[in-house]
Amino acid sequence: MTVSQALRQAEHRLRDAGVPEPALDAELLLRHVLGWDRAAVIARGADNVPAAAEQRLFAAVDERAARRPLQHVTGTQAFWRHEFLVTPDVLVPRPETEMLVEAALELMRGLEAPVVVDVGTGSGCIALSIAAERPDAAVHGVDVSAAALAVARENARRLGQAGVELHEGDLLEPVAHLGGRVDIVVSNPPYVDPGEFPSLAPEVRDHEPRRALLAPDGPYGIYRRLAEASCRLLRPGGHLLAEVGRGMAATVAESFRAAGLAGIQTRPDLAGIPRVVSGHRP
Template identity: 40%
Template sequence: MTVDAAWRFARQRIARLDARLLLEQVMVCTHADLIAHPTRMLCADQFARLDALVSRRAEGEPLAYLLGSAEFYGLEFAVTPAVLIPRPETELLVDLAIERLQSSSCARILDLGTGSGVLAVTLARQCRGASVTAVDLSSAALAVASTNAARHAVEVSFLLGHWYAPLGDNRFDLIVANPPYVAHADPHLQHNGLPFEPRMALTDGVVGGDGLACLRAIIGGAGARLRPGGWLLVEHGYDQAAAVRQMLAQQGLLELDSWCDLAGIERVSGGRLD
């Protein structure tokens, strides 16, 4: 089968862009190559692989897992089913973090629940003088994050454990987190590819829970882990901003605020230790 015929075959079952990207993956080529060489032949193994990938995509498996990568903050990150696929709205968390580190040349940064490492690695690239530590409960996730740190030539200290547990007495100038915050019974968990993503990265798993358990743990422990003047910034659900601000206030943090993503949804909240 030719490249052109394979592309038409794939487009009959999945979106045009998805079909093109999967064909490029199988052929190890660029979009320009596909256009320039439409009569290039696929071998039997290549077509079988394309057919399998197209079937998986048609069944709802996220494209990022099929390609093995996703873009975040202009960088390409490896992703596997062991980690959450990075979302564009999380880039707001990076922007806010960078703003708060502009006056610090040697900040200590902590990323809780790092997953694929997008926050830790991006901040390490953007804040070259910073010391970055990242924690996750999943060893498989930390393996992906370590791969991404090596890919982008940054040093991050990756620690296995539950939130603050593996940190000793260390304190930080900035703590960032994009924790599980989807409520246990939220119907969104059954749609838009979410059934393929690691459940522990999406929801705290508390039956009947409101999705705030992880945020409570992070916010509740932040005061003992921040340096004076240090900031805590957390991503949360579309309807959780008020509850998160209340938790931040209960911990005595100052300059409390919530910031909207590009869709106008309050997506990140934070505060500063006095």
């Protein structure tokens, strides 16, 4: 079977299974199996796929057709400037979350050796991306999930960022010793509305960690607690930045205000959806 034939067959199977972007996923699975880039797939369409690779490709296609997330099949996801290991223990990093990295880096400009805490670090994508851009920063990542932290630790090792300190625990509790010295608290907390959980895509609902999607105290409670704890942890003038879901920005902004933060701002994503809410300790 040639590369073009394999691609067509893979796409066909994925489309039949209801996978949202069958052509793209077929290509990404083929590239994963062959270790090729996009240009090679285009240029070498008439090449024969070796039998062992063909077998691996269609095993991967079957997994994806069963609606396992593509990144669980390939094991990685690109985020900011790096490739992150992804397992079922962590949320797959989303492109919109790169906005948090961008906004945090912007607020850190001009600060020497800033102290940064990433709450709910998961794969470590935010903390490690910031640490890579700012080698002078002291970066901490916190997560309630020991399994997620193991993935973050492995990502830190692979990216040469072993200096990022990873802590297990609730919100800012494990870094309470930094009280009054933190420049930036950044977080992409779980924010799925429990009422909407059943209608999520099967890749998300059935495969991503519940704790990464649903907060036990509801979608807004975690922002309120985060804002209150940040007011104790940040230095005066230090910033809290959090990602929010569609339609949540105004309520989250209000809870930041109620917790005592000032200069509340919201930043829209590329689709115009308010995606990041920020404020600073007066």
